[in-house]
Amino acid sequence: MIELDALARTIAAANAVVVVGAGTKRDVGGAVPSGATEVRVPAGMVSYEPADMTVSVLGGTPVALLDGALAEHGQECPLDPRDSAATVGGVLAGGLSGHRRLRLGPARDRLLEVRFLTGDGRVVRGGGPTVKNVTGYDLPRLLVGSLGTLGVITQVTLRTQPRPQHSSWAVSDAPPDDVRDRLFRPTCLAWDGRATHVLLEGHPEDIASEQARAGLRRVDGPPTWPEHAHRGRASVRPGALGALAARLEEVACSWIAEGGVGTVHIGTDTEIALADARAAVEAESGWLLRETGAPNLDPFGIALPNFELMSRIKDAFDPSGKLNPGRLPYTRVAA
Amino acid sequence: MNRVIEVDVEARVAWVEPGVLNLDLSRMVTHLGLHYAPDPSSQQACTIGGNVATNAGGPHCLAAGVTSSHILALDIVLADGSVARLGGLEPDVPGLDLRGCFVGSEGTMGIATRIAVRLQPNPPCVRTLLLDFMSIDAAAATVSAIIAAGIVPSALEMMDARITRAVEDYVRAGYPRDAEAVLLAELDGLPAGVEAAVAVVDRVGREHGARTVRVAADAAERALLWKGRKSAFGAIARIAPDYYLHDAVVPRTRLVEVLHQVYEIAAAHELIVVNVFHAGDGNLHPILVFDARDPGIWDRVHAAGDAIVRACVAAGGVLSGEHGIGLEKRDLMPLVFNVDDLDAQARLRDAFDPDGRANPQKVLPRGSRCGETMRVPEGAWV
Incomplete structure (x- = not known):
């Protein structure tokens, strides 16, 4: 493909490259130095075989476009839907799983095969196009969440699934762990400290009986995810959500936690409040990733675990350090 | 530990x-x-x-x-x-x-x-079904049709005629001895969804030529049906004393053509092959069955195995779905990965283990790294 060849040449010739999808995650991770060459991966469907439940797309394909193509065959690939403009490559590089993770698993379990460009412009393929595969090392999972620092994701093969026959949101005053104990594998338990919004998917009769048995009241749709100038995504052990909620009482923020998962979406009007929220999260042995705004806040807050090992991997994949420099705080490892 | x-x-x-x-x-x-x-x-x-x-x-x-x-x-x-x-x-x-x-x-x-x-x-409701067919093509077509109908069973397993008979003679699970292929399908979850899915599998199976669709009546019958599937390897001894198990994956839509190739390859090498596998995943497990005392048998077994793996790769498949590469398939890696792909994998391995001390020589073939020299640490247990 001509566009990919040109992209490879651009990357090979650049001193530093910043990978841009729809630009929805510019604030995630450290800032890339100005002057880095902006590169964009083309969009488009490559192949789709509904009976295989796999789909291949170029990295720059908008999530919404992919979803529309799959919907025509009654299928879906549940990537984080919060920003429909986001690209498939961007969502995967950001490691974003979306609010249905409790039932459907994280984004990393969706990616079967990945093609990426190296800093010297070579195409590397990892994984395979089949739904099950242990042929060689798991490069697809390594690329998910790598924030574009190991390679530029140009093409992916994803596992699809049938769209749920029916889905319904309902609400309970009980905390998410109590609600979960009354249900079989709910899809989402979104908790804001006062109520738990519950997403159930499947056969309408099952949904109705589950909702009745758990004492849930039907509502029109999901809760409103925090939409503030400064936002972060926290990760804590699911069992720590109750204690974290108590701590966040003292912080000027709004938040929604994914019960049973441990992801907490936090929004604040001031940068200092997001720093306070981070302190609350860290007091519960979790960490908070800056997602939007808060320019003076450290992007991660905590030191990366296994920092030396990660730095060795970075050096192995991107020896010149040109791919999204600064996004993850690697150190140079002595050659 | x-x-x-x-x-x-x-x-x-x-x-x-x-x-x-x-x-x-x-x-x-x-x-x-x-x-x-x-x-x-x-x-x-x-x-x-x-x-x-x-x-x-x-x-x-x-x-x-x-x-x-x-x-x-x-x-x-x-x-x-x-x-x-x-x-x-x-x-x-x-x-x-x-x-x-x-x-x-x-x-x-x-x-x-x-x-x-x-x-x-544990799911509140589980249904296990046994469908039997007079051709392996009909069974494979049923697999695709179930998926196309929007049902992803929790398990969808296929067994061919020879292994079905061997299993039935071994554990008496009630498998039809005269079937050319059987499918074992399991559906679990909440009751209404499960019963609706059972109805779809039943209908799709019959539309594609299933002679009978048996739904296990209780947990004991379900366990018996699964015992048949999970005893397949034990039952092989009823066919011949030795076997060589393969593991490869093809896209689900290529199952039928690859299965036919597997039988042809075995026949060409004068070997018996039986198939018992994860059909829903396209994960084949061709089992070459033989008597190791036959002179020259291992050459035929290895040649047939190699041809089977190549047929799977040619159909868009991969070398292994769940058993891994190890030494057995290491030198076949270049069938699915080019030099740049293998180089990236070698770099990843080296980042974890720069001196190549952990399970040396497994997974990646020689020459995966640019300018590679052989490195087996002294005293390594290989």
Whole structure:
């Protein structure tokens, strides 16, 4: 493909490259130095075989476009839907799983095969196009969440699934762990400290009986995810959500936690409040990733675990350090 | 290292040592309403540590996902003797997914000493169906049609005529001895959804020529149907004393044509092949059955095996779905990966183990690295 060849040449010739999808995650991770060459991966469907439940797309394909193509065959690939403009490559590089993770698993379990460009412009393929595969090392999972620092994701093969026959949101005053104990594998338990919004998917009769048995009241749709100038995504052990909620009482923020998962979406009007929220999260042995705004806040807050090992991997994949420099705080490892 | 260290019922997480047997773990937590989802056919004998090394699968991975989807965290010892915790009980850990790299790395990135696994709630409703067909094509077409109808069973297994007869003679599970192929389908979840899915599988099966669709009436009958499937390897001895098991995956839509090639390849090498496999995943397990005392037999077995793997790759498949590469398939890696692909994998392995001390010479063929020289550390156990 001509566009990919040109992209490879651009990357090979650049001193530093910043990978841009729809630009929805510019604030995630450290800032890339100005002057880095902006590169964009083309969009488009490559192949789709509904009976295989796999789909291949170029990295720059908008999530919404992919979803529309799959919907025509009654299928879906549940990537984080919060920003429909986001690209498939961007969502995967950001490691974003979306609010249905409790039932459907994280984004990393969706990616079967990945093609990426190296800093010297070579195409590397990892994984395979089949739904099950242990042929060689798991490069697809390594690329998910790598924030574009190991390679530029140009093409992916994803596992699809049938769209749920029916889905319904309902609400309970009980905390998410109590609600979960009354249900079989709910899809989402979104908790804001006062109520738990519950997403159930499947056969309408099952949904109705589950909702009745758990004492849930039907509502029109999901809760409103925090939409503030400064936002972060926290990760804590699911069992720590109750204690974290108590701590966040003292912080000027709004938040929604994914019960049973441990992801907490936090929004604040001031940068200092997001720093306070981070302190609350860290007091519960979790960490908070800056997602939007808060320019003076450290992007991660905590030191990366296994920092030396990660730095060795970075050096192995991107020896010149040109791919999204600064996004993850690697150190140079002595050659 | 075979202890279950901790079971956190509320968090649905167990910390185990690598030597814990797969089935023992599920048995240990079943009274809590939980189970460990990956269930290789060898689950009475295989360990969680081994499952991690090969990213093992099993019949129920069709809906539940393979081992990697069920491993939350690992404590490992790297080749230089240092220790690390990969992953964590939080949903995301900052930086790279080292946990995901390690699972399936076949011991070449270090040794796991403690493993945190996700436990799943037992489904409130389970239905197991046995469908039998007069042709393997009809059974395979049924597999595709079930998926096309929007149903992903929790398991969807196929057995061909010869293995069906051998299993029936061995365990008397009530499999039809005259069938050309049987499908074992399991559906689980909440009752209305399960019953609706059972109806779809029944209808689709009959539309594609199923002679009978037997729905197990109770847990005992369900267990018996599964005993047949999971005893397949034991039953092979009724055909011939030795066997060579293969593991490869093809796109589900290519199953029929690849199965025919598998039979043709075996016939061309004057070998018997039986097929018992994870049809829903397109994960083939052709089993070459023979008597090792026959002169020259191993050459034929290896030649046929090689041809089968090549046929799978030619159909858009991969070398292994759940058993791994090891030494056996190492030199076939260039069939599916080019020099740049292999170089990237070698770089990843070297980042974990720069001196090549952990399981040396496994997975990657010689020449994977640019300018490679042979490096087997002195005194290594190969």
